[in-house]
Amino acid sequence: MIAALHRRHFLATGGAAAATGVQASTPLLNSLGTANPRWRILAIAPSSAKLPELTRDYQQGVELGLAQAGASSQVALTWLTAGLLPSAPAKAVGAALQARPFDAVMGWMPPALANKVSPLTESAGVPLWISDTGADMVSQSDTHPLTVRHSLELCAMATALADRVYAQCGPRAFLSMGRHESGFDFLQSFQQRWQALGGKVVGRHIADMPGNASEFGGLKQSIISHQPDAVIALYSGPQSQRFAQWWQKHSAALHTNLAGLPWLPEHNPGVHAHTIATWPQAQSADAGWRARLAQAGLGWTAAALLGAEAGATLGTALVTAPLGTHMRDLWAGLHHTPLVGPRGERQWVNAGTDSAGPLWESTLLGVSARRQHPTSHPTPAAVVAQRGWTTGYLLT
The missing domain is CATH 3.40.50.2300 (Response regulator)
Incomplete structure (x- = not known):
């Protein structure tokens, strides 16, 4: 827990x-x-x-x-x-x-x-x-x-990511995130949409928590034990790069798909993940x-x-x-x-x-596809009411 x-x-x-x-x-x-x-x-x-x-x-x-x-x-x-x-x-x-x-x-x-x-x-x-x-x-x-x-x-991206992963991978999601990411509404946007689709979040891991032996301590064992259809990786900055390196090392043993924020594969071209962005790749x-x-x-x-x-x-x-x-x-x-x-x-x-506006989806082959008409899902009032960290996202 x-x-x-x-x-x-x-x-x-x-x-x-x-x-x-x-x-x-x-x-x-x-x-x-x-x-x-x-x-x-x-x-x-x-x-x-x-x-x-x-x-x-x-x-x-x-x-x-x-x-x-x-x-x-x-x-x-x-x-x-x-x-x-x-x-x-x-x-x-x-x-x-x-x-x-x-x-x-x-x-x-x-x-x-x-x-x-x-x-x-x-x-x-x-x-x-x-x-x-x-x-x-x-x-x-x-x-x-x-x-x-x-x-x-980012909240719209998270909602669209839930749609994409549910359709492409299946209903069982494992949320793997940075401590910073755990306190923002885009996490709630993903979970609200995932549950509305009929999906289930089968497990969670927050990196670098007090008591963890290492930054991603226990993550491999938790993913294997929960057998998710996809791991949703929510990280930013250098931690996103470290997670991508961790994934490359352990992915063969995990037998699952990877999805996450658009900067997840930016500096790690060997990592293939489902991502959604509100901007195209370069x-x-x-x-x-x-x-x-x-x-x-x-x-x-x-x-x-x-x-x-x-x-x-x-x-x-x-x-x-x-x-x-x-x-x-x-x-x-x-x-x-x-x-x-x-x-x-x-x-x-x-x-x-x-x-x-348009959303850009990445495939597991790294090809971007432009989706001209993103589906709009009204955000429940419960999501708007959520307020985690007092800092702005990325400002740490």
């Missing part, structure tokens, strides 16, 4: 206090000649000890998207970096809004941070753009008319965007793609806005136009509280 782990204990063991940081930087686009920008935007980049490249990928992705839209000469960005806990970056945003005028605030904001920043932007009458992983569900009641949010749509992506990211020195990462989508979509709206347009008026119609970027054209859903 897996012992319950309180979220404050997770934060303490994860070194959250040491990793929390807020850092102001010089407006990055001023170096591109924006001496008198038409728009001034306060931007927030994520900070993660587990994924140190997250900051650069999202930040440079936003700048690349703005440049692609032709908005670089019109926009000055002032960047803050936000660590694990929401209080410090929220205070920095509040101080920045009081210190100088901004036309908008945008950035990577998990729900806990967005819920603190949103009242500040509402009070200042400043529109807010939220980029997020979509690891936690967001209710429409959490939003404001001057707020839009797009995400990697080899099947738009050649123009692939070249632009490569020229900017960016990998084909989820954070870079989400940042580029934010920059390109907002930049397109800014450059086409007539002179004299107020940012609040522009924001009011923003969610009526498609999102654009390296993920392809996506739509706003639920009055701009999230994004939706």
